[in-house]
Amino acid sequence: MQETIELEKALEQRRNGALIIDVRTPAEFAESTIPGAMNVPIFSNEERVQIGTLFKRKGKMAARKLGVEIVAPKIPALLERIEDFRCGHSGPVIVFCWRGGMRSLAMTSFMNLAGIPARQLLGGHKGFRRKVLDFFEQQEWPPIFVLRGLTGVGKTRILDRLQQMDYPVIDLEGLANHRGSAFGALGLEPQPSQKQFDALLWDRLSQLQDSPYLVTEGESLHIGRLMVPKSFHQAMQIQTSVWIKASLDIRTRIILEDYPALDQLREQFERPINALKERLGNKLVGEFLELLNSGQWDKLVRELMVRYYDPLYMHTLPERRIEIELDTMASVTEKVAVALDKLIEDKDDLS
Structure with a gap:
């Protein structure tokens, strides 16, 4: 069963030393991220554009297939990079993408299969951004x-x-x-x-x-x-x-x-x-x-x-x-x- 975690619980664990991994592209990460998160992008900026273009032209299945073809050779290097970041962190790794979708789901699955305890952040960065805006309004x-x-x-x-x-x-x-x-x-x-x-x-x-x-x-x-x-x-x-x-x-x-x-x-x-x-x-x-x-x-x-x-x-x-x-x-x-x-x-x- 896929491990997930709510935003409030994830932020609590972040304060207690959990490792937060942002799997979005370097461009998305540079624009905004959860403070303290480390960037381990599944796709490069160019690869994400390529997949998005294919999605518009040929639909979801074709885009997903291309995504698998791009990511598969990278999996060992992605996991190794996360292992490097885990030094000095306690608790599970918390993974997020833009909306808590396929990118963070895939990375969480890879990690758990490799024996690295990981949870997918529900709502992704979009949910975090909403929390920040609500905070300053309320x-x-x-x-x-x-x-x-x-x-x-x-x-x-x-x-x-x-x-x-x-x-x-x-x-x-x-x-x-x-x-x-x-x-x-x-x-x-x-x-x-x-x-x-x-x-x-x-x-x-x-x-x-x-x-x-x-x-x-x-x-x-x-x-x-x-x-x-x-x-x-x-x-x-x-x-x-x-x-x-x-x-x-x-x-x-x-x-x-x-x-x-x-x-x-x-x-x-x-x-x-x-x-x-x-x-x-x-x-x-x-x-x-x-x-x-x-x-x-x-x-x-x-x-x-x-x-x-x-x-x-x-x-x-x-x-x-x-x-x-x-x-x-x-x-x-x-x-x-x-x-x-x-x-x-x-x-x-x-x-």
Whole structure:
């Protein structure tokens, strides 16, 4: 009898060390998957297209026959790859495809025949995606405390330190692989898809589901080309914020440190600078480009902050805020931690 498993049970076993195998194509896997899943594709991208084309032309049986012919020689290598992934994992292997159909059924059967305990995920990735969407539509959020401040005050660095201190941190920019500004993608790998960003955020929130509050960084609704789920973003606007202040000198230093190997990125800076013409005009953008081309990075960063970022983001100064001055990262993190503890204490006193 074919072994199957419901999504909720599979996610529970995933947290307990089960191995999750995504047998969809590399292209499907790259677009979105269950966080932590390993890709062992039954078909290549091209083979899936070939089978789909045959299905449209000659029907299901012909497509299935071709699928068997393609997969049969691969079975030993597929099983060997899964065995390699099993190191460090306990419990059965959980296998999924798009809808819990033939691909995951076939792989689960191969594995069980080979003596590898395996279960097919009912509903596949489609069911998981539905769960993520329902989560963001229906979730009731705990208090979310937000670090805010002008560009360059090191909010992401503070979040990282807080996370190391076991505070319940949601690093939206880390999940989105973007620094959250006009230049935020430079020097980084491409952003994940919107589906995968949603999945990664769901995963992190699931890890913190028992936390009475969350801590994150102030963001607009969009981080690069990705959108923060609206319900979560709206919840970010409710609580008292922590506003980090720093001198222009400190902010400039932090920005320059956040963009290593600037000379190698010079050409990549031109496009986002040119995109500022509509807001700032040709003359000022021309001055920025001159600083860029002459390698005057310190002055360029200062001018961008004073002439563009600071006027743009001063409107994010919240009415309900605690202000903390940045001197060193260690001390400001301690001050933020104390402020967060006080905010939680005050909320507990009111409840």
